[in-house]
Each structure stands twice: as structure tokens, then as C-alpha cells.
Amino acid sequence: MWPPLFERVIADFGWRQTMLWYGVLEIAVIIPLAVTYFSAPPEVIHPPAPTDGAGAKVRVLGWPPNAVFAVMCVAAVLCCIPMAMPQGHLVAFCSDLGIARSTGALMLSVLLGTAFLSRQIWGAISDRIGGLATVFIGSGWQAASMTALLLTQNEAGLFTVAAAFGLGFSGIIPAYVLALRELFPASEASWRIPTLLLFSGCGMALGGWLAGLLYDHFGYYAPAFAAGIGANMLNLLLVGILVGRQRLRISYA
DSSP: OHHHHHHHHHHHHHHHHHHHHHHHHHHHHHHHHHHHOOOOOOOOOOOOOOOOOEEEEEEEETTTHHHHHHHHHHHHHHHHHHHHHHHHHHHHHHTTTTOOHHHHHHHHHHHHHHHHHHHHHHHHHHHOOOHHHHHHHHHHHHHHHHHHHHHOOHHHHHHHHHHHHHHHHHTTTHHHHHOOOOHHHHGEEEEEEHHHHHHHHHHHHHHHHHHHHHHHHSSSSHHHHHHHHHHHHHHHHHHHHHHHHHHHHHHOO
């Protein structure tokens, strides 16, 4: 009889071989694309800080620029808290409902697959309605999907909700980046975009941790998902204020 270590190595060989071929495929696709599209950047001219006619610094949506940026960073944390919960806990949630872990893993694959397919669609929508409006719509879709996840208990329904959740959340973070570019000068992108992405990543980490913490305390996932919905609603409030101010200023322009 094989020792346990050898049995584990033999069992993992197929998975490792699959990942090796996946790595080879990535190299074969990404490197030619990089060689094709990467070129020397054009000369970058850093313009002076924008001012109005009186010499005062231009405001963003009627507020100081950094105040708007702070609201966007807080909103990014709040939208990424619920975004992380199904991605990190869907398989365990299915196990609690008596659904096999393999089915839960397939459900997670459906969620990520629909997210992958819909990201290009969200990009096209962002080009037409703007980054902030796209964030608002995607966040609303995410809140509705989280609510459906909280209320759904059967396997077929959870597959549907997982697919809908993937369709909704995938365009939110790219739309934040587009909104930054629309609202702030290109010369500030080098620090504003990474900072916002840092806040969004912290929100993802917080969401996964918070869901586990609440599950350990209560013994089921309903409080965790409810907390995620609450964070999502706060995000909708903040983004809705920014969208409203943007629309108001456009209407008076």
C-alpha cells in the first residue's frame, strides 16, 4: 500500500498537470499580445493644476476634489464588502443547505464565468452613460442579487442567483476607474487610481472576513448576507449623491 504522502502526490498530479498547461496557454497568448500592443509611450506633458477664471482651484461636482475622492474610496469599500461574500463563501453556504460541495464549486464557476463574459458589456455601457452611473447600476444589481441569495434555498434558484450576481458585479470596479478619469486630471491618475483600488481591495478582504466572523458567531449565513446588503445600500446612497450632483451640473451647463 502506498504511504499517504505518495497517494496525495498521485491524486494531485492531474490537477498540477492541468495548471501547467494553463500556464503554458497564458504565456502563448499574453506575450504575443504584449509584443503587439505595447509600444513606447507618447511624451507625457504634465499640465498645471486646473483653475477657474479667478485663479481658484477647480472644484469637482461642486465640492473640493479630495472630498469627492474620499467619498468614492469609502463607496468602493462598501460595495466590495458584499462583492466578496458570495465569491468566498458560496460553497460553504451550499454545504449548509445540504447541497454537495462539488455542486457549490460549479455554482461558483458559473458566477465567475458570467462575470467574465459580462465585463465587456459593462465597458460598452460605461462608454455611453459614464463611470459613476455604471457604478450605481452595477451596485443596485449587486444589492438585488445579494437579497435574492439571502432568500433562495434551492439548488436551481441558487444557480440562477449566482449567474445574476456575476453579471452585476463585474463592471463596478472598472467603472470606478473610468469615473476617476472623467472627474480628475490625467496627471493625477498615477496616485488616485491605485489608492482607490487599494480601498476596494480592503473592502474585498473585509467582506470575506466579516462573513466568516458573523457565520462563526451566529452559525448560519443570513446575518452575514444581511450585513453585506446593508453595506451595499450605503454604497448606493453615496454613489447616488455623486450621480445626482453630476446630473445637476450637466443640466445647468
